[in-house]
Amino acid sequence: MFEFVKSVFCRRKTGVPVEFATLSERGLVRPDNQDHFLVLCERGFFCVADGMGGGEGGAKASEIACAAMKRMVSRSKDFPGMVKAAAGAVREANSEIREYAKKAGYRQMATTVTALMIDRERTGDGVIGYVGDSRAYRYRGGELAQLTHDHTLAGELSRSKAASRAAAAQLGARAGMLAHILTRAVGIEPDVQTEWRKIDVKSGDLYLVCTDGVYDMLAQETIREACAAGGQTDEIVRRLARLIVEAGAEDNYTIVAFRIGGDS
Numbered sequence: 001m002f003e004f005v006k007s008v009f010c011r012r013k014t015g016v017p018v019e020f021a022t023l024s025e026r027g028l029v030r031p032d033n034q035d036h037f038l039v040l041c042e043r044g045f046f047c048v049a050d051g052m053g054g055g056e057g058g059a060k061a062s063e064i065a066c067a068a069m070k071r072m073v074s075r076s077k078d079f080p081g082m083v084k085a086a087a088g089a090v091r092e093a094n095s096e097i098r099e100y101a102k103k104a105g106y107r108q109m110a111t112t113v114t115a116l117m118i119d120r121e122r123t124g125d126g127v128i129g130y131v132g133d134s135r136a137y138r139y140r141g142g143e144l145a146q147l148t149h150d151h152t153l154a155g156e157l158s159r160s161k162a163a164s165r166a167a168a169a170q171l172g173a174r175a176g177m178l179a180h181i182l183t184r185a186v187g188i189e190p191d192v193q194t195e196w197r198k199i200d201v202k203s204g205d206l207y208l209v210c211t212d213g214v215y216d217m218l219a220q221e222t223i224r225e226a227c228a229a230g231g232q233t234d235e236i237v238r239r240l241a242r243l244i245v246e247a248g249a250e251d252n253y254t255i256v257a258f259r260i261g262g263d264s
Helices: 057-073 079-104 153-159 165-178 220-228 233-246
Strands: 008-010 018-025 035-040 045-053 109-111 113-118 125-131 135-140 143-146 195-200 206-210 253-260
Touching: 018 035, 018 233, 035 057, 035 253, 045 057, 045 079, 045 206, 045 253, 057 079, 057 109, 057 113, 079 109, 079 113, 079 125, 113 135, 113 206, 135 220, 143 220, 206 220, 220 233, 233 253
Parallel strands: none
Antiparallel strands: 008 018, 018 253, 035 045, 045 109, 045 113, 113 125, 125 195, 135 143, 135 206, 206 253
8 A cells, every 4th residue: 555655865966955745635524635735846846725615616626726836936046036026926826716716606616735945055945835624744853743733723722822721622622623624725815825834954854745644644743753763755655544544534634845965
């Protein structure tokens, strides 16, 4: 199973070497796969999108988002230009999705987008731009850190500094119900608000960019253990996929894994 997953080593004469592997599966319950992903390794760009909508709307929404990213990011000349291009691509995808939904007669058609960008010229600089609840993780020094915040009712409530203890208790009781009610997605509103975060990137870091079909099935400690078991990125992706299937694979699941510095 998953034998088609292979590690790709993206090296250049100068700059930061990167090794990556990808996997996108329908799962054991859903009739189709509405996820898409995009890797532009030479530019240090890694993205996943998880679509939602009636009929084929979700799959088309995530496809539009990744296509817009590819079209605009491919024209960028440097790292700041790539980040700017990604921001423009989210806005362009938002408009395209809304126009497509209108013509197709879909009441709601949208997608999450999470893009992790690194400066391939030198280790150190990274940026994450995201809308929705697809996540980015970093495994470093035996620890797994979630680098994104879920744009869901549960996620936004848990982040609110003004939340009272009583509200927090209420959230705990209803977290499962609120966990997948998105507060942001590409295509829902005329204007889309992307959240941005700068990150420090070090040689040896392992990054995972994934849709909710991964972390809904696997606890964070399970994901950490899968990363800690080592191996090349394709081995880590296969390991995670097997665990997701064993847990029931109730949703589409997409994983983009990449390591800074190449070989483990």
